[in-house]
Amino acid sequence: xxxxxxxxxxxxxxxxxxxxxxxxxxxxxxxxxxxxxxxxxxxxxxxxxxxxxxxxxxxxxxxxxxxxxxxxxxxxxxxxxxxxxxxxxxxxxxxxxxxxxxxxxxxxxxxxxxxxxxxxxxxxxxxxxxxxxxxxxxxxxxxxxxxxxxxxxxxxxxxxxxxxxxxxxxxxxxxxxxxxxxxxxxxxx
Numbered sequence: 001x002x003x004x005x006x007x008x009x010x011x012x013x014x015x016x017x018x019x020x021x022x023x024x025x026x027x028x029x030x031x032x033x034x035x036x037x038x039x040x041x042x043x044x045x046x047x048x049x050x051x052x053x054x055x056x057x058x059x060x061x062x063x064x065x066x067x068x069x070x071x072x073x074x075x076x077x078x079x080x081x082x083x084x085x086x087x088x089x090x091x092x093x094x095x096x097x098x099x100x101x102x103x104x105x106x107x108x109x110x111x112x113x114x115x116x117x118x119x120x121x122x123x124x125x126x127x128x129x130x131x132x133x134x135x136x137x138x139x140x141x142x143x144x145x146x147x148x149x150x151x152x153x154x155x156x157x158x159x160x161x162x163x164x165x166x167x168x169x170x171x172x173x174x175x176x177x178x179x180x181x182x183x184x185x186x187x188x189x
Contacts, residue, residue, distance in 0.1 A: 003131035007140025008147065010127070010179070011120045013171055015148035020114050024152040027110070031103045034153050038146075040107025041153070045145045046138065048115045049124045053134045053141070056125030060132055066187050073183035075126050080177035120145065123176070130183065 015021050020041075027037045115121050120141065128137040 003127065003133050003136040004140040004143070006131075006179075007124070007127050007137050008144040010123055010175055011141045011144025012147040013144075013175055014119050014123060015145055018119060018148075020111060020118060020120070020145070021148055021152050023110060023114055024149045027103070027107055028153045031106075033103045036102065036104035037107050037153050038150055040104045041111050041149050042142070042146060044108045044111035044115065045142045048112050048121060049141045049145075050134070050138045052121045052124040053128035053138045056128030056137075057132060057134045059125070060129035070184065070187060073180045073187070075122070075180070077177055077180035077184075080173040080175075080180065130179075 024037065024041060028034060031037065124137060124141045127141065128134055131137055
């Protein structure tokens with residue numbers, strides 16, 4: 001249960017103000033069709049995070065011991081710094097991807113590609129390496145993405161006005177840093 005809960009919390013926090021959440025807001029404002037957007041986000045996230053978790057899992061199979069734990073812990077600390085950097089959405093990406101296939105496919109394609117190399121995808125790899133469980137981490141990180149993005153789809157830009165993004169980014173950075181430090185301290189035991 002820990003991998004799911006940690007994954008949900010970490011990704012939901014990290015996703016607030018992230019470029020994929022901004023993409024959700026743009027899609028909602030542009031198409032005004034929440035159901036296909038939400039389903040597109042779900043499918044894209046499951047595919048992307050399953051691949052990221054699988055990569056993290058297999059890397060953890062090949063690399064073991066204190067050096068690997070130091071890499072994972074340091075990765076979380078680096079993610080803490082990255083979480084403090086605001087993201088910007090690429091509105092042009094939405095225009096290019098809608099085409100004739102509709103809102104659902106446009107959302108799947110846009111979210112899948114925008115998520116590549118994103119904080120939450122890298123966090124998913126690190127979490128899978130840490131917890132050594134592809135399914136539970138993928139489930140947790142996907143739920144975390146949905147927790148952050150479904151309200152964005154329904155409420156659009158108003159969601160980002162509830163809590164200043166600066167404070168959300170700081171909270172996410174603190175969580176990433178604490179996990180990283182916890183892993184690094186565990187090495188010395």
